[in-house]
Amino acid sequence: MRAIALPSGWKLFAALAGLTLIMTAVVLAAHPLGSDGLRSAIRATARSSFALFLLAFLASSLVALVPGPASRRMLRERRFLGLAFAFSHTVHGVLIYRYAQQFPELFWAGRTVTSSLPGSIGYLFLLMLTLTSFKAPMRLLGGRAWKALHSTGMWVLAGVFCLSFYNRIPMGGWYPLAFALMFAAMALKLTAKLAHYQRRSGAALS
Numbered sequence: 429m430r431a432i433a434l435p436s437g438w439k440l441f442a443a444l445a446g447l448t449l450i451m452t453a454v455v456l457a458a459h460p461l462g463s464d465g466l467r468s469a470i471r472a473t474a475r476s477s478f479a480l481f482l483l484a485f486l487a488s489s490l491v492a493l494v495p496g497p498a499s500r501r502m503l504r505e506r507r508f509l510g511l512a513f514a515f516s517h518t519v520h521g522v523l524i525y526r527y528a529q530q531f532p533e534l535f536w537a538g539r540t541v542t543s544s545l546p547g548s549i550g551y552l553f554l555l556m557l558t559l560t561s562f563k564a565p566m567r568l569l570g571g572r573a574w575k576a577l578h579s580t581g582m583w584v585l586a587g588v589f590c591l592s593f594y595n596r597i598p599m600g601g602w603y604p605l606a607f608a609l610m611f612a613a614m615a616l617k618l619t620a621k622l623a624h625y626q627r628r629s630g631a632a633l634s
């Protein structure tokens with residue numbers, strides 16, 4: 429029996445973007461028109477973004493720590509996983525905009541411009557990472573600057589996820605687990621980086 433070939437490249441992006449839109453439509457349709465549906469869809473897209481972000485964030489570390497066909501495939505598809513994350517988070521942003529427009533009093537309850545700052549900085553990085561994942565801006569930026577921007581941007585986004593989940597830990601539910609997942613992913617990435625530097629300095633010494 430032949431295994432089902434999973435899509436790759438732009439087809440993978442299209443499949444993941446399509447799934448994000450279907451999920452959003454289902455969540456909105458499952459609620460009567462109003463703030464509850466929008467908030468649920470905002471939460472759902474934050475979660476799809478989180479899953480896609482984790483895959484892109486960890487791809488290189490998994491190849492270093494657990495090399496194999498699956499981790500190598502993840503690394504090959506990293507650009508498209510990252511773009512699918514950007515798509516899902518754009519939907520998150522559009523829903524937030526609609527929520528703020530339609531229900532300003534609910535949107536601003538317990539929220540200030542300052543408390544929205546980390547998320548807004550996250551969106552700024554998301555925009556820069558997305559724009560520079562295409563060939564022409566990539567070339568314009570140059571290899572070193574591109575690497576620095578993408579590494580910084582991914583850590584900033586990881587920090588925003590971490591903070592978003594951390595702030596919700598008192599609400600219980602899945603938030604402590606989500607925070608632990610993000611925290612463990614950051615630790616794993618640092619471990620992979622450390623192993624990489626140790627291997628390099630070992631090779632340089634020998």
Ligand code: HEM
Binds near residue numbers: 524548549554589592
């Ligand atoms: C890169 C930037 C951002 C990230 C990584 C992010 C992440 C998250 C996460 C993890 C959640 C919780 C999902 C859950 O319930 O499981 C969430 C929900 C939410 N976010 Fe974002 N967010 C970002 C930007 C923003 C911005 C700029 C705003 C508004 C100014 C915002 C407004 C909201 C709202 C209203 C919710 C739903 C709250 C609720 O109903 O509990 N987010 N976001």
